[in-house]
Amino acid sequence: MIQQKRIVITGIGVVSPIGNSIQEYWDSLLNGVGGASMITHFDPSELETRFACQVKNFNVNDFIDIKSSNRMDRYAHFGVISAEMALKDSCLKLEEIDPLRIGVIFGSGIGGMQTYHNQFKRYFESGPSRISPFLIPMFIPDMAAGLISIRNKLMGPNYATVSACSSSLHAIMDAWMVLSLGLADYMVCGGSDATVTPMAIAGFNNAKAMSTRNENFETASRPYDIDRDGFVMGEGGGALVLETIDSAKARGAKIYAELCGVGASADAYHMTAPHPDGMGAIAAMKSALSLAGLSVQDIDYINTHGTSTPLGDVAEVKAIKKVFGSYTQSINLSSTKSMTGHLLGAAGAVETIACILAIERQVIPPTINLFRQDPEIDVNITPNKVTQDLASTGYNINKKVRSFVVSEIGYNPRNVEHFVIAFTHRSALESSSFVKQKPKNLDNYLEAFKKSNERLEFLGDAVLDLIVADFLYKKFPDYEEGNLTKLRSSIVNTSSVAKYSKSLKLCEELIVGEGLDRKVLAKSDFVLADLFEAVLGAVYLDAGYEFAKQFVENKILYHQNLNQLVEEDxxxxxxxxxxxxxxxxxxxxxxxxxxxxxxxxxxxxxxxxxxxxxxxxxxxxxxxxxxxxxxxxxxxxxxxxxxxxxPKLSDEENEVTLNLPENLQRKKHARLPEMSENYIMRHFVKLSTMNYHIDKGMYPLGSCTMKYNPKSCEAAAAQDGFLNLHPLQDEQDIQGALHLMYDLSKYLAEITGLDEVTLQPLAGAHGELLGIFMIRSYHEKKYGTAKKTILTVDSSHGTNPASAVMGGYQIVTVKSDNAGLTDMSDLKSKLSHDVAAFMITNPNTLGIFERNIIALKQELEKFDVLLYMDGANMNALLALCRPGDMGVDVLHLNLHKSFSTPHGGGGPGAGPVGVSKRLSEFLPDPKIVQNLAAGKPVYSLKLNPNSIGQMCAFMGNFAVLVRAYAYILQNGQEGLYLNTQSAIINANYLHHLITKEFESPFKGPYMHEFCLSGAKQKQFGVKTIDVAKRVLDYGFHAPTIYFPLIVNECLMIEPTETESKETLEDFALCLNSIASEAANNPDIVRSAPNTTPHKRLSDTHAVKNINVSFNFNSLTEMN
Missing domain, CATH: 3.30.160.20 (Double Stranded RNA Binding Domain)
Known part of the structure; x- marks a missing residue:
């Protein structure tokens, strides 16, 4: 037969309708706070019951990131969060524990009811193709147990218990058995449910099980009241950490209570109704009492199932009376469901936590809303005597609580009676069940120890912990609480207590076991520590706390060098x-x-x-x-x-320094910080974690092409031969660089279909300005004077008109038509011989290809108007079609977008410009030419007589050029073509996934990007900027917003070709979820972001208080 181990509770966590932390939950219990309110999760107007006990002031993303939380049902949110609270409370160092020795058993009565309801609705509205691939994982009742395991790397026994209202008590019972059998060292157990949903409420309504007091919902949950009419639905989660007492003591853990016995049975009577005589409940209670070795007189408090149903409350009390007999009147009963409502599968765990806190704090929580006690329930319900004036009697009873019972009755009905007996820091142990004889002097401690050594050890452990804590708080009142806890642990851990036992020579005075070698046992720290704690427990029972305190202080604490310990910490x-x-x-x-x-x-x-x-x-x-x-x-x-x-300067070096001109000599030391290389690295790595970048996640900025940049291109640009070049080196020393630039310009000319390309411009807008200068030069040479006007489209990038104005032109805007294309009739009306060029983006910023571009070009030629194309969106055209073949005269490219350079932080960039033949003579100086006369190519620089001049150093941003060159060689024509195809497919697939929730102002098909409108969300008070900020909480970068200006509340999205189908679906889920939040919980969207390192910044403040420089004079000089 396997020897039963002693199992204790060392961590608790709760999410409930009356509090989302242990302290908040307990405060609400003591103050009789009811959790009932009108349902806000959905519109309950068609339901018979329109109220419930909902979890309030709860934002899951304060605990779980958006992406992960969206893949969980609400019941799993409650389970994971309560479990992680309990783990934190237990102070377990998971990284030091064998993951195979810590398991999870977590119950749920129903599972993902909200997910089932949402997906059921979606199936009938949109068909099977719209069902989420996460339906099954989110719905099944064992996913909470799985997620707790996955998130915390707990690899021990793992499963769910599903037994309706008894689910979480079954989980605790099973965890107790797993530990008793030695199959694990630690167990996380409990349960959660979230059934405040239309289908669940309707189902229980039709079963006539729920209260329908919609007009007086605050007092609807009234167990044992004669006017009770059914239970009130609740939701939440509760979790406990269990381990053996030896383990808890060895690591100095706080022990809340000991789990001594459990019992379970089934009525085998009816699907939903309890046995009228409570036969199953009677059997379960007797089994648990027997297993715990307790008599009925040892029980002080029973937290009843007490749901407020007419039949259930009476049947349960009948069973209690049959088990406890006449002693029933000496036991306090209460139902905390009067405050929390019925949490179904979570009820047992949440109510166990209430009992644990009652035993720790020696206060029994009340039953509220008990106005007239049912005469059939003639037991001592807390408060004992109820009057109409509740304030006159108070809500709770201050009483010593040694042991308690938690009772839950599930469908079948199943009965799980869960008994806990505990000695906490201040619980007085007076019952003769634990020590048959109180010793009157020290000579009798041996007798007491022999009769009930385990109970005395447990008591002594708790007393020692309390005495040490009191002593330290008084001696070091200003010391940090966390450090005091650490200091206390160093005094009461097993090895330290074993030393005290040795110093008192207890192994020589006490017999620690029959037939065992005392010398062998005396070498065990565990045995020695148990000896000391048992003696201390006996001292406490015989003479009280103050005498025990003097004993510990004189024998231990005054001999500790506490000041030195504090100094070290x-x-x-x-x-x-x-x-x-x-x-x-x-x-x-x-x-x-x-x-x-x-x-x-x-x-x-x-x-x-x-x-x-x-x-x-x-x-x-x-x-x-x-x-x-x-x-x-x-x-x-x-x-x-x-x-x-x-190293110190030599005399010669010192002489040189002293001979420097007076104005170059420093008068005082440079005010530079001195930091180690390690410190600097950590500083910048820490900063990098606060930044968002393409290697961190999807970056869907429209018209920005934030795609993955191959690291091989980075390696190419980082070669020493390229890194160490200088623009003013002799031509013969930089032949390799000139060769690369020459070839790159030829490749880009081939890709764009234009005659020549210059690589000088440093960015897209820089290239635009160069194009405008060349257009001006062209007309000046041809007509002797420049034209005055440039046409732009209302959907164009803002740099188009800005560059034209800088080039000396007036701007006239051409409208877009209803299809999102250039309005041909409006264009024709604005063309004249005074127009120099028409600036167009193709595909345009709406993501639509300008399919009338050939006809458009023909209209321009009638007035010698040049066609300028903004190439910011060339990622949609590479190897698919060529702007030169469409009649484009000038085009700038953004190499940092389409050709593999990380961007988004202000640089670096490159904006090469390609031109048709009639503009080539105006390209900037110098031009790279190739000479093959020597038998091998030699590259040199050549000036053009009609050039507009030089825009910058002729090599431009050379490292960006190297990356682009490597990217083109790696992909080739076929690779570029496949990239373009993928970019177009990704954009259209993503658009398909999200257009149901967001308006799409222009019909596709789309090229590489598309625009949506947030007008639908604005009716709920949620603006596009709120949506964008909320996207950050979901772990993605926000799309471009409020551009182009012709789309109301615009969201401009470009997924690029490098995102997977799964990532696109995740991002779609993100936006669709935000749309749902905007309709149902707009405040969470308006307050976003909530999970970023910094919350929402004030745009107005930034505009009004521009500060782009650092005042070095503000640095503090300490000496």
Whole structure:
């Protein structure tokens, strides 16, 4: 037979309708706060019940990133978050634990009911093709257990328990058994449900199980009241961390309670109704009492199933009376469902947590809304005597609670009776069930220890922890709480307590087991620690807490060198104070500079001041954390690091330095920080994590072509031969570079269909300006004077008219027609001999190909108007069609977009310009020419007599040119063609996925990008900029917004060819989810972003308070 192990609870976490943290939940229980409210998740007007106990003030993205949360049902949100709360509360160091020895058993009564409802609706509205591929993973009841495991790398036993209202108690029972059998060392268990959904409410309504008090919903959940009419639906999650008592003690964990026994049974009576005599519940309670080794007199409190149903409440009380008999009147009963509503599969875990807190804090939570107790329920319901004036009796009872019962009855019905007995920090252990005889003097401790050593060990462990904590808080009142906890753990861990046992020679005084070698056992720290704790437990029982406290202080604490321990664990604030005193500076002071975010997820920015100057700034989730970081940085400024050392100057070098002109000699040391290379690397890596870039995720900026840039192109540009060139080197020394530039210009001419290409311009707008200058030169040479006007389209990039104005032209805008193309009739009406050029983007910024471009060109030729094409969107045309074949005279390219250079941070860029033959003589100087006379190509520079001059250093942004050259060679014509095809397919597929939620003002087909309108979302008070900010929360970069100007509330999206089908679907899910949020929860969209390092910035402030420079004189001089 396997020996039963002692299992304790060391971590708890809860998400409930009355609180989303342990403290908030407990405060609400004690104050009798009801969780019922009118349903806001959906429109309940057609339902018989229109209220529920919903989880409030809950933003899942404060805990789980958007992308992950969108792939979970709401029930899984509650399960994952409560479980991770419990893990954090347990202080387990998961990285130090064998993942195969920590498991998860998590229950759910129904699973992803909200997902099922949404997808069921979508199936009938849109057909099977619109069903989410995540339907099954989001819906199945075991996904919460799986996600907890996946997110925290827990590889031990893992499954879900599904038994309606008993699900989470079954999970706790199974976890207890797994630990007892030694199949794991730690278990996360509990349950969650989220069934405030139309189908769930309707189903329970039709079963006549739910209250319909829509006019008085606040008091609808009223267990044991004579006017009760059914339960109130709730939602939430509760989780516990279980482990063996030996494990908990060894790591100095806080022990909430001990799980001593469980019992389970089935009525085998009816699908939904309980057995009228409670036969199954009786069997389960008796089984649990027997397994725990408890008598009925050992139970102080029962948290009942108490759902507020007419039959269920009576049947449960009958079963309790049959088990506990006349002692029933001595037990306090209450139903916390009166406040939380019925959380279905989560109920058992959430109510267990209420009981754990009751035993820890010695207060019994009440049953609210109990106005007239049902005469059939003649038991002691908390509050004991209820009057109409509830305030006169109070809501809770202060009473010593030693042990309790949690009861849940599920459909079938199944009965799980879950018994916990616990000794917490301040619980007084008085029952004779645990120690048959209280020793009257020290000689009798041995007898007490022999009779019930395990119970005494547990009690002594709790008493020791409390005494040490009290002592440290009094001795070090200003010490950081986290550091005090660490210090306390070092005093009460197993090895330390074993030393105290040795010093008192307890192994010589006490017999620790029958037939066992005392000398062998005395070498075990666990045995020695248990001995000491057992003695302390006996001391506590015999003489009380104060005597036990004196015993510990005299025998242990006064012998500890606590000051030295504190000194070794000194914090940065203390260190800053010492450094300030050493350098004879003013005392440091701290002030809060910023306080951002919601109350449960704040970020503090704190500055530390010395001499009225801020010398360090820190950030943290708490004010204390931010102060620590600020102090750390302040120390570095006062006591600077040494970043490097240099050898001393020789006499000759010193002489040279002294002979420098007076005006070149530094009068004082350069004010440069000295940091280690390691520190600098970490600083910039940290900054990089706050940035968004294409290697981090999808970057769907329209007209920007933010695609993946092959790292092989980076490697090509980083070769020493290219990196170390100088533009003014002799031609014979840079033949390789000239060869590359010559070939690249030929390749680009072939790709665009134009006669010649210059590589000089440094960006797209720079290339535009060059094109405008060449157009002016062309007309001046031909007519003796330049023309005055340039036409642009209303959908054009803003740089088009800006470049034309800089070139000395007036601007006239041509309208787009209803199809999003250039309006031919409007163009014809505005053409004249005074027009120099028509600037067009093809495909245009709406993502539509200008299919009338040949006819358009013919109209331009009638007035000798040149056709300028903005090549920003060439990613849609590469190897597919050529602008030169369409009649284009001037074209600029953005090599940093289509030809593999990382961009988006302000540079670098390159904007080569291609021209038709009639403009080639005006290209900027110098031009690279090839000479084959020597038998091998030799490259040189040549000037043109009619050139407009030089736009910049003739090599342009050379590294960008190298990348483009490598990209073209890698892909070839076939590769470029396939890239273009993929870009077009991706854009049209993505458009197809999201047009149901967003308006599409112009019909496709589209090329590489498309535009949507957020007008539909604006009716809910959500603007396009809000949508864009919310996209950041989902882990994507936002699209281009409010451009082109002809689309109301515009979203301009370019997915590029390098994104996978799965990524496109994720991004579509992101936008569709935001559309749903805009309709159902607009505040979460308007307040976005919520998960980025910085929250939403004020655009107005930035415009009104432009600050683009750093004032070096503001640097603080400490000496």
């Amino acid at each position: 000194k914090n940065f604030k203390s260190a800053l104070l010492e450094v300030s005193q050493y350098y004879r500076l003013n005392m440091p002071s701290y002030l809060v500079l910023e306080e951002n975010g919601p109350s449960h997820n704040k970020e503090f920015v704190v500055g530390v001041k010395i001499k009225d100057k801020i010398i360090g700034i820190g950030r943290g989730r708490t004010k204390k954390d931010a102060e620590q970081q600020a102090a750390k940085y302040a120390i570095q400024k006062i006591k600077p690091n040494v970043g490097y050392t240099l």
